[in-house]
Amino acid sequence: MKNLINVDSLTDIVSNSVGILIIFAVINLIHDNNKTYELEIPIEHETDLRPAYIISKDDRLLLLDTEQVFENAAQQASNGASAGKRIFELGYEGLFAQLDQDKGISFHARVTDNWPKFTELSKNGSDLQKQLDSIDPNQYFAYFFVYDETSLGSTAGSGYESFRTARNYLKARRIKSGWQPVNSEFPPSICDLSFSSNCRYLPSFLASDTGSP
Amino acid sequence: MANRASRYARYLPQEKLEISLFPFLSIFLCVMGVLSFINILSSVSAPQKIQLTMELEQGYKVAFQIFTLPDGMIVLPPVNRLQELQKVVSDQDKAELAFIILNRQRLIDQVMASQANPANSARAPDTEDVLEWMYEIRKINEMALQANFLYEEFVLFGVYPNGGQAYQKVRSVMSNSIDAQNISVGLEPLDANWSLSLHNQGAK
Numbered sequence: 545m546k547n548l549i550n551v552d553s554l555t556d557i558v559s560n561s562v563g564i565l566i567i568f569a570v571i572n573l574i575h576d577n578n579k580t581y582e583l584e585i586p587i588e589h590e591t592d593l594r595p596a597y598i599i600s601k602d603d604r605l606l607l608l609d610t611e612q613v614f615e616n617a618a619q620q621a622s623n624g625a626s627a628g629k630r631i632f633e634l635g636y637e638g639l640f641a642q643l644d645q646d647k648g649i650s651f652h653a654r655v656t657d658n659w660p661k662f663t664e665l666s667k668n669g670s671d672l673q674k675q676l677d678s679i680d681p682n683q684y685f686a687y688f689f690v691y692d693e694t695s696l697g698s699t700a701g702s703g704y705e706s707f708r709t710a711r712n713y714l715k716a717r718r719i720k721s722g723w724q725p726v727n728s729e730f731p732p733s734i735c736d737l738s739f740s741s742n743c744r745y746l747p748s749f750l751a752s753d754t755g756s757p
Numbered sequence: 758m759a760n761r762a763s764r765y766a767r768y769l770p771q772e773k774l775e776i777s778l779f780p781f782l783s784i785f786l787c788v789m790g791v792l793s794f795i796n797i798l799s800s801v802s803a804p805q806k807i808q809l810t811m812e813l814e815q816g817y818k819v820a821f822q823i824f825t826l827p828d829g830m831i832v833l834p835p836v837n838r839l840q841e842l843q844k845v846v847s848d849q850d851k852a853e854l855a856f857i858i859l860n861r862q863r864l865i866d867q868v869m870a871s872q873a874n875p876a877n878s879a880r881a882p883d884t885e886d887v888l889e890w891m892y893e894i895r896k897i898n899e900m901a902l903q904a905n906f907l908y909e910e911f912v913l914f915g916v917y918p919n920g921g922q923a924y925q926k927v928r929s930v931m932s933n934s935i936d937a938q939n940i941s942v943g944l945e946p947l948d949a950n951w952s953l954s955l956h957n958q959g960a961k
Binding site: 551555559562566569570572585586587588690692693694698699700701704707708723724725726727729730740741742744748 | 778781782785788789792793796818820911913916917918919920921922924925928929932933941942943944945946948949950
């Protein structure tokens, strides 16, 4: 009965396979350390398209409904809440706002818990997908305000990953996108170019993408 | 006969092979575990080398690289193709270009001196410096255009986490500079564990 179970051949196969795997792992390790990744850098271009603003923070994305935002801001301003560059509650997705003649309207994103996570972009039919799909590439490009502040233990800005994912998602739908880094010192702001030369929102793309709308 | 043989065999002393596989398997699994752990650890913590390049279709466009960090910024201006440009421009431009190359080489040398940790060479953005770089880029682009030399410099920002402040300051200076108005700009977010590849920055 004992002769029926022979572990020798099994051990032989297992040790050989694992040995090869270890060699692969070591080669992979050495190879990985010498790998250099090359990034393609999109360049900003002038455009006739209008920006659709998106705030990217804490791995979450918020597509701003500018009409609603301006309406709420105007209402607060008429109540005197925005006087003296005071930060006031905008009543829109947890955003606070500040009005300034040079910077226009600045947004302070303090609570982002209700914003959709960027991972929802991988779920078919999610609200975030629907929102981004609603951007018409013939009229609009997506402009991201990307928070560059890091959370504890993270190697990227809190909005980097969500921005990259959303940018790829939009690129696949031929929607152009541009971005700028923002933080609590330099919050996202929407202003008119006629007030300040800093108020430029341009899409960035590669020369090979110019054929798309 | 067969019956007798089998009865005889029953009384033969059995040779038991007492080999325990446990120590072998235990050492084996330990080695595997340690190696897997090192592999996972290195893939998570080892910095990736990033070389910022542009696409081939814009091969004549060359990046004036500015990396913005929490402590300031690192500037890596291009010099290699300027020596080719120097051969085709007027004598007056040649002298100016030589001065620009010298200035840029000095900047590169500062970064190369701290190649082990380029972040050490980061410094706060200085308005005068930024304005001078913009002037140089505009001048070079004009020289190349006049000499019909396929070469155009653009400003490329690599924005590291918490590097937005330095970026905003440089862009603010640029937006008020007449020289910067026709200069193209590219920008890309970089993770903190993406290290710069400096091997292609030395002058030929």
